[in-house]
Amino acid sequence: MRRLLLLVSALATALLVTPTGCAKKDASSSTSVSTAAAPAPLAAANTGKKILNYGNGAEPQDLDFQIVTGVPEHRLALTFFEGLVSEDPQLNIIPGVAEHWDISPDGLRYTFHLRADAQWSNGDPVTADDFVQSYQRMLTPALGAEYSYMLWHVVGAEDYNKSKLTDFSKTGFKAVDPRTLQLTLRQATPFLLHAMNHHAWYPLHIPTLKKFGALERRSTPWTRPENFVGNGPYLLKEWRANQKIVALRSPTYWDRSAVKIDEIHFFPVELADTEERMFRTGQLHITYEVPLTKLAVYQREQPASVRVDPYNGIYYYRFNVKRKPFDDVRVRRALALSLDRETLVKKVTLAGELPAYDFTPPDLAGYVSQHAFKSDLPEAKRLLAAAGYPDGKDFPSVELLYNTLEKHRTIAEALQQMWRKNLGIEITLYNQEWKVYIDAQHTKNFQLQRAGWIADYIDPHSFFDMWETGNGNNDTHWGSPAYDGLLRSALAAKTNTARYSIYQQMEKILVDEMPVMPIYFYTRARLVSPKVKGFITTPLDNCHWKFADLAP
Amino acid sequence: MLRFITSRFLQSLLALFLVITATFFMVRFVPGGPFTAEKAVTPEILRNLEAHYGLDKPLGHQYLDYLGSLARGDLGPSFKYPNRTVNEIIFDKVPVSAELGSISLAVALVLGIGLGTLAAIRRNTWVDYIASSFGMIGISIPTFVVGPLLVLALAIHLGWFNASGWYGPADRVLPALVLGIAYAAPISRLTRGGLLEVLNQDFIRTARAKGASEFRVVTRHALRGGLLPVVSFLGPAVAGILTGSFVIETIFQIPGIGREFVNSAFNRDYTLVLGTVILYAVLIMALNLAVDIAQAWMNPKVRLES
Numbered sequence: 113m114r115r116l117l118l119l120v121s122a123l124a125t126a127l128l129v130t131p132t133g134c135a136k137k138d139a140s141s142s143t144s145v146s147t148a149a150a151p152a153p154l155a156a157a158n159t160g161k162k163i164l165n166y167g168n169g170a171e172p173q174d175l176d177f178q179i180v181t182g183v184p185e186h187r188l189a190l191t192f193f194e195g196l197v198s199e200d201p202q203l204n205i206i207p208g209v210a211e212h213w214d215i216s217p218d219g220l221r222y223t224f225h226l227r228a229d230a231q232w233s234n235g236d237p238v239t240a241d242d243f244v245q246s247y248q249r250m251l252t253p254a255l256g257a258e259y260s261y262m263l264w265h266v267v268g269a270e271d272y273n274k275s276k277l278t279d280f281s282k283t284g285f286k287a288v289d290p291r292t293l294q295l296t297l298r299q300a301t302p303f304l305l306h307a308m309n310h311h312a313w314y315p316l317h318i319p320t321l322k323k324f325g326a327l328e329r330r331s332t333p334w335t336r337p338e339n340f341v342g343n344g345p346y347l348l349k350e351w352r353a354n355q356k357i358v359a360l361r362s363p364t365y366w367d368r369s370a371v372k373i374d375e376i377h378f379f380p381v382e383l384a385d386t387e388e389r390m391f392r393t394g395q396l397h398i399t400y401e402v403p404l405t406k407l408a409v410y411q412r413e414q415p416a417s418v419r420v421d422p423y424n425g426i427y428y429y430r431f432n433v434k435r436k437p438f439d440d441v442r443v444r445r446a447l448a449l450s451l452d453r454e455t456l457v458k459k460v461t462l463a464g465e466l467p468a469y470d471f472t473p474p475d476l477a478g479y480v481s482q483h484a485f486k487s488d489l490p491e492a493k494r495l496l497a498a499a500g501y502p503d504g505k506d507f508p509s510v511e512l513l514y515n516t517l518e519k520h521r522t523i524a525e526a527l528q529q530m531w532r533k534n535l536g537i538e539i540t541l542y543n544q545e546w547k548v549y550i551d552a553q554h555t556k557n558f559q560l561q562r563a564g565w566i567a568d569y570i571d572p573h574s575f576f577d578m579w580e581t582g583n584g585n586n587d588t589h590w591g592s593p594a595y596d597g598l599l600r601s602a603l604a605a606k607t608n609t610a611r612y613s614i615y616q617q618m619e620k621i622l623v624d625e626m627p628v629m630p631i632y633f634y635t636r637a638r639l640v641s642p643k644v645k646g647f648i649t650t651p652l653d654n655c656h657w658k659f660a661d662l663a664p
Numbered sequence: 665m666l667r668f669i670t671s672r673f674l675q676s677l678l679a680l681f682l683v684i685t686a687t688f689f690m691v692r693f694v695p696g697g698p699f700t701a702e703k704a705v706t707p708e709i710l711r712n713l714e715a716h717y718g719l720d721k722p723l724g725h726q727y728l729d730y731l732g733s734l735a736r737g738d739l740g741p742s743f744k745y746p747n748r749t750v751n752e753i754i755f756d757k758v759p760v761s762a763e764l765g766s767i768s769l770a771v772a773l774v775l776g777i778g779l780g781t782l783a784a785i786r787r788n789t790w791v792d793y794i795a796s797s798f799g800m801i802g803i804s805i806p807t808f809v810v811g812p813l814l815v816l817a818l819a820i821h822l823g824w825f826n827a828s829g830w831y832g833p834a835d836r837v838l839p840a841l842v843l844g845i846a847y848a849a850p851i852s853r854l855t856r857g858g859l860l861e862v863l864n865q866d867f868i869r870t871a872r873a874k875g876a877s878e879f880r881v882v883t884r885h886a887l888r889g890g891l892l893p894v895v896s897f898l899g900p901a902v903a904g905i906l907t908g909s910f911v912i913e914t915i916f917q918i919p920g921i922g923r924e925f926v927n928s929a930f931n932r933d934y935t936l937v938l939g940t941v942i943l944y945a946v947l948i949m950a951l952n953l954a955v956d957i958a959q960a961w962m963n964p965k966v967r968l969e970s
Contacts, residue, residue: 173744176746176747254715254716255716256709256715256716257709258701258713261709330716330746331741332747334747353748353753354917354918381828383917386828386914389815389820390826390917392820393823395826395827395829545930546930547697548696550696550701550702551696551700552695564702583704584704584706585703585704587704
């Protein structure tokens with residue numbers, strides 16, 4: 113027996129470097145029933161320092177914030193960097209690296225005055241030239257930065273990015289002196305300061321990038337903790353792939369006295385159920401999301417631990433207006449008017465989402481839609497009959513495409529049922545793996561498709577420009593010259609009131625034409641330990657850590 | 665013996681080449697690519713990205729480039745994680761999966777062979793019934809049920825362990841137990857079956873007639889033949905267990921290679937897909953060869969040359 117076991121385990125471990133170590137039981141206390149008793153790693157670190165453990169959803173692609181695109185990456189960008197401006201929890205624009213700024217009366221020239229005490233984590237001052245060179249890098253074609261279009265508002269930026277202009281000094285980015293940065297825009301962009309909260313506008317430490325040859329290309333080691341330099345409230349201490357990222361309070365950040373939490377540990381936990389268990393054992397203070405099945409239980413039993421915040425996005429279904437039967441606007445409107453969205457958000461989506469009867473989230477930077485439609489079943493039936501399908505008779509076969517995810521399936525099933533009951537039409541559901549589904553979307557290979565849109569900045573513009581004819585995110589084949597004309601005139605409007613009234617007209621067109629069907633406006637639900645104070649997120653789900661604190 | 669190993673080695677090389685070629689072209693024909701994103705990427709930016717990674721060249725050209733760098737041991741850059749290479753990811757994560765795998769394997773072998781042997785020698789008694797039910801339950805209940813159940817009991821209610829993570833030695837216990845049980849179940853059933861067959865044979869009767877103790881009969885004579893089915897099972901099983909388990913690594917938040925294996929396909933991270941497939945193929949081939957050699961040693965009836 114011994115020989116056999118030896119043989120078998122030798123065979124098993126033949127290729128291993130690691131010894132077949134015994135699993136050591138490290139259980140210190142076997143009596144504890146309390147869920148607060150966190151074992152070794154967390155307890156060991158608990159030496160009077162304030163350490164916040166934060167569920168960050170997924171492993172970041174990289175910490176080079178000019179080439180990343182995801183939400184987890186954006187959270188980290190806010191931690192390690194700071195842009196020219198920032199925002200307070202009420203969404204007012206507040207100074208960041210820039211102490212104050214002037215805007216020319218025509219809205220085309222922005223002059224930022226940088227603060228003298230803005231520093232990189234290695235002690236270098238943050239200069240206007242750092243910003244200009246960072247923007248040049250972001251726009252360098254060879255870098256292939258997906259978010260480079262965020263900078264296209266500036267004169268020459270788009271041309272430089274598309275290799276039509278090779279002399280960067282001809283663009284509208286100018287370092288007037290080390291502490292003065294001037295941007296010249298190609299057209300007035302009233303939401304520019306809000307848009308600047310996106311990490312595409314953050315500066316990078318140019319000498320570090322030069323050292324690693326990263327100025328014109330991706331895939332260099334400058335983002336490793338030993339090389340990394342940032343200018344934000346925290347600095348990068350440790351990055352263990354798929355395990356955690358440790359951020360330490362930066363001693364060089366200009367507003368360091370406002371930062372209260374000593375360390376933030378970002379855990380890339382992909383599974384909501386795993387996160388929820390980690391929350392219960394005290395391994396996480398804040399989760400990325402809440403398992404849908406557990407949300408109601410938490411709301412009932414531990415309401416103090418649940419947070420549901422509005423999220424600046426819309427969940428909708430996209431029609432392909434070149435495919436039957438959705439080439440007929442009456443069918444599109446009939447489908448949109450016949451849904452009971454209240455029931456959907458109350459019984460199916462469950463996280464306090466708001467039913468959507470227009471195309472922009474409520475009270476978006478002061479914009480409130482005046483053209484919201486209503487659920488109207490008689491009208492929906494009339495429209496369907498007028499389109500040639502009375503009570504759903506002879507309605508062609510329609511397939512609804514969604515990406516493979518439990519939540520989308522349940523929503524699709526609920527809507528399928530509502531249409532069957534209310535209009536007598538039958539819709540088939542089919543799902544595709546994420547990238548196949550996105551491919552079908554961009555090649556417009558679908559009839560009806562689930563979709564979602566999260567804005568890049570807080571302004572109604574970010575919900576209207578995508579419906580421009582041929583916009584890369586439109587994907588419906590729908591287009592309207594009147595709409596495109598209004599969109600162009602919106603940016604030229606002298607005041608926000610004038611601009612918003614143009615958006616109202618655009619919204620009217622969308623409601624009449626219904627190229628997409630709004631379903632609900634997103635919310636963001638998560639578990640937050642009652643120990644965490646001042647964790648305030650903006651509708652873009654940005655959390656500026658300097659406002660947060662952790663009770664012992 | 666040497667001829668056998670040499671010919672098997674050459675066969676494996678050919679198979680590996682075919683696997684690489686098939687994978688290379690198959691991932692390319694799947695809809696969507698590494699830069700397919702919900703927010704549209706402008707055509708100019710997409711072209712820049714493709715140029716950076718050499719995806720703008722003809723596919724045949726890319727294939728030859730890939731084989732060239734593979735010959736130098738370079739698996740290329742990852743598309744999803746721009747600041748890491750596939751080599752780094754594999755060298756970073758395989759040890760984690762291998763550590764988890766070897767602990768689990770030890771659990772599986774001790775538990776599986778132990779229970780299987782007990783069940784066989786106490787056939788049709790309550791011992792057998794309990795051991796066999798363990799086998800059935802272990803096979804039929806998936807790890808994504810057993811895992812959270814153990815976490816609920818031992819981590820959340822008793823507070824002995826972390827719910828997930830891979831930091832201290834204590835963090836190894838739950839995942840290794842779950843993965844070990846999953847493999848112990850089939851091993852115990854194979855051991856029981858193999859042993860029962862052998863125990864009825866003449867040489868066992870001879871051993872008993874010559875006065876060997878029951879313990880000696882089982883350990884010295886019966887197990888050697890009785891474990892043959894287990895050994896054939898172990899080849900692919902060890903490859904699987906060492907390259908990590910997607911489910912276990914996801915549930916317990918373990919930075920192993922199993923997650924990369926699955927996620928790279930979702931991310932269309934072409935180079936990482938190929939890297940993990942090559943790793944898996946090499947392991948399977950090496951272990952199958954090892955199994956053949958072991959079986960020949962255990963069972964004289966198997967002739968390697970034939």
